[in-house]
Amino acid sequence: MLAVAGITGVLFELRKGDERKAFLASCAYLGGMLTSVVFGVYPMVLPARNPLYSLTVTSTKAADYGLKIGLAWWIFGIILAAGYFTYVYRSFAGKVVIDKDSHGYGD
Amino acid sequence: MADRRRRNIVLRLPRAVRERVQWLLFAADDGSVAADSARSVDRIPESHQERGLDPLWDFLFCASSLLLAIFFGAALGNVVRGVPLDASGYFFEPLWINFRLGDETGILDWYTILVGVLAMLALMMHGGLWVQMKTSGAVNGRAGKLAGRAWWGVVALTALVTALTFQIHRK
Numbered sequence: 513m514l515a516v517a518g519i520t521g522v523l524f525e526l527r528k529g530d531e532r533k534a535f536l537a538s539c540a541y542l543g544g545m546l547t548s549v550v551f552g553v554y555p556m557v558l559p560a561r562n563p564l565y566s567l568t569v570t571s572t573k574a575a576d577y578g579l580k581i582g583l584a585w586w587i588f589g590i591i592l593a594a595g596y597f598t599y600v601y602r603s604f605a606g607k608v609v610i611d612k613d614s615h616g617y618g619d
Numbered sequence: 620m621a622d623r624r625r626r627n628i629v630l631r632l633p634r635a636v637r638e639r640v641q642w643l644l645f646a647a648d649d650g651s652v653a654a655d656s657a658r659s660v661d662r663i664p665e666s667h668q669e670r671g672l673d674p675l676w677d678f679l680f681c682a683s684s685l686l687l688a689i690f691f692g693a694a695l696g697n698v699v700r701g702v703p704l705d706a707s708g709y710f711f712e713p714l715w716i717n718f719r720l721g722d723e724t725g726i727l728d729w730y731t732i733l734v735g736v737l738a739m740l741a742l743m744m745h746g747g748l749w750v751q752m753k754t755s756g757a758v759n760g761r762a763g764k765l766a767g768r769a770w771w772g773v774v775a776l777t778a779l780v781t782a783l784t785f786q787i788h789r790k
Binding site: 515519522523526531532534535538539541542545549552553558559560561562565566567607608609 | 695698699700701702703704705706708710722724741744745748749751752753754755759763766767770773774777784
């Protein structure tokens with residue numbers, strides 16, 4: 513549904529000329545398609561041609577202790593990554609202005 | 620004669636790609652994009668104008684980027700279609716066997732290639748919209764036009780791949 517809304521939104525916003533919303537709609541399409549795949553194959557994580565040998569969430573998960581440690585580090589890591597990406601995209605925010613002195617790195 | 624012709628084709632191929640890249644990045648107004656395109660060509664840094672773009676690197680950059688998008692999509696197609704896992708939980712797949720969806724599959728078959736082409740078009744549309752959002756003038760117009768064209772391919776292939784996926788899973 514998200515993917516359908518996204519792909520419809522891309523054309524709608526492109527026609528309207530709203531570049532930002534068109535891009536966000538495209539993000540929704542990609543997000544929708546990828547999550548559809550995940551939900552589509554669940555509870556398998558890697559389906560096999562012979563369904564007996566498919567790797568499922570339960571058969572591939574690590575031990576509880578490992579999962580807990582992983583979650584703790586993931587929270588820490590994802591905050592760092594999110595902060596880094598916020599900083600980078602803020603630094604290059606807005607349209608790129610090309611002139612004789614710049615190399616296209618924004619204002 | 621044949622040799623020269625062959626060499627010409629090889630030389631012409633990167634040039635054709637270079638011209639497309641330059642069209643997207645630098646070229647003058649093609650009549651349908653914003654009126655300030657001529658001004659934006661003047662604003663291209665001199666270093667870029669003088670140096671031009673090396674056709675061989677242009678070709679390699681474009682071809683490898685396109686192939687990367689296709690292979691990412693094909694990898695996702697493999698996950699959806701299923702891989703030949705055995706009882707030990709391992710599998711080996713050749714790059715391709717006969718491009719068919721039989722008992723023995725390769726990484727590339729008609730289904731995974733189709734998913735790969737869909738991924739390439741979706742990323743082309745996405746990238747076009749990003750470039751459109753980040754630029755102004757002629758580049759902005761061309762990127763939007765490219766995204767608009769890719770959109771039709773994305774819609775058609777999304778519908779086709781979705782229908783085929785349901786069919787494959789039913790089997």
